[in-house]
Amino acid sequence: MADNIWSSMPTPLRLKAENLSCERGGRLVFQNLSFGLSAGELVELRGPNGAGKSSLLRLLAGLNSTSSGSLTLEGGDAETTLAEQSHYIGHAEANKPALTVRENLTFWQKFLGGDENPKAFSAFNLEALADDQALLLSAGQKRRLALTRLVIAYRPLWLLDEPTVGLDAASLLILQDHIRDHLNNGGIVIAATHAELGVKSARSIQLGQPV
Amino acid sequence: MQQFANPARFLKIANILLPYIWAITAILFAVGLYGALVTTPPDYQQGETVRIMYVHVPAAWLGLFVYCLMGFFSAVAFIYRHPLADAAAKTAAPLGAVFCFLALVTGSFWGKPMWGTWWAWGDARLTSMFILLLFYLGYMAVWNSIDEPTRAAAIARIVALVGVVNVFVVKFSVNWWNSLHQGPSVIKMGGPAIDKSMLWALLTMAVAYTMLFLALHLVSLRSEIASRKLRQARLVEIGNR
């Protein structure tokens, strides 16, 4: 699958959001949210719990829908939706406990259309655990397994919901490296986080108190 | 269509129409029942028990009609996503289920003298009606099981749409099953045909039932809209705290 068509695009990526609003359980979580992101930009979503960070990420992932406004990605593949050009790593890790690390990653690689690249499996240093079932992993290792999805298939837009939770110092460095590489290649990263990611001086979008 | 979609507007129109609808319902029932009980002749086979038909048959018609109406509202809700359509489907269901149940009970009473038992699966229409009741109960259970109203509405729509298609498949299947097991004798309540003299009373009752449904539906819809407004207001209050 031609998943590197983005790197040969003449126009650099640009994500534009205008007047987004989000409702959850009949309650308006945020409204009139607008922002623009360019290739190579990292944005950190800040705000208290319940402010709508996860909701915004899920909205960008196409899982929620907005009742107003618009979302466009310029310079990407015009034939595909925003969701199809994104990776979403949420709180739930999408790992199957009964499958081994290798089997989990092989499945996602096939499903997400990544190139055959066993080296990508060791992106977060999980080679030693390759043949262990995911249920045996610690919380941090499970998170690393989820984050490996970012590398086994290429997507220009990364949507990360609290990616650093449960990661030890070494793994955090690896994550920072991967994010840095992705940004240098012209990708966009949006991360909801309580602490600074420490990749570079990033823009931040503050989601305030719930309405 | 858009004019009726606005809840406040709808409430105004409903409030104006309701007294007239109740009046028409009362008149139609009076005329229909008078016809059913007094003027129409008794069946030469079944005698006076045929009069249950005037209560049973319209109830059965309404039972099926209301489910189709629910399917229609659900389709509208699916396309336009308007909460009023969802509310219309939700409030129609219990009414339709009651008509369905009424048809089953009166059908049982009607059939007992002929069959000798309180129930005969050999009547394909009654059997189909029983399964229709299950379709109603399933739909209502969906609304009851899901707390969040928007999500409940989305799921209920799908259940209603799948149900509407399957109701007809079920009807077809049960009729087929019946003919398979029946052999030459046909258990059909009311005999092979309805006499013209009985038809007008039957149709009057059918229209009366429909008007009754309309009145009850509007009342139910009114209270559903009111309870939603209440919930919205409460949510805003909680949000502001």
Added chain:
Amino acid sequence: MLQQALALIARDIALARRQGGGLGAAFGFILSVMVLIPLAIGPDQILLSKLAPGMMWLALLLSVLLTADRMFQQDFEDGSLDVMAMGKLPFEVVTLAKALAHWITVSLPLAIITPPLGLLMSLDVSQLPILFVSMIAGSLALSLLAAIGGAVTAGLRRGGLLVSLLVLPLYVPVLIFGVAASSANMGPSGSTPALIVLCAITLMSLVISPWACAAALKAYLR
């Protein structure tokens, strides 16, 4: 697209084998039913053999139903469904693939195991081939319709009873035509036309099920 769908089916099959619970429990259920029916009706062999096709179908239906509420629940809870909904593969194909995997791992094996158990009910041996054919023919529809129930209750904690209430009315046509297709009578009101209708019902389910499952699951993902 085919490669992605096949990967999903393969994964679900591997999970079913690894985790167990589905087919094993369903098979145990059918065995229990096979004991309970004669206990309830009595050992009259002629009566039992008359009732056998219908009872076998009922046992098959109910045991497939047992596994319905789990069809989408795990993927929904661990976030896999989120990622699958975002991919290039249309979500309807995702749900169809999962229903097919369910068929391969649960309904089809049950449809093959159940007919021989009919001998416990003095089933006429000459009826066995027809019973095999009708059950296998109806098994796909059972999985597809069970999937609808599973999708509608995917986010509910205790959806078991609701699944039964929703799916059993949908199973009525499959039951009626499945039992008719198992009958020894090959004439115009016998097994062949019933088999054809059973296939028609399966085709209809192939259209309705993916659409309904995808729509219901999307409502839960929101």
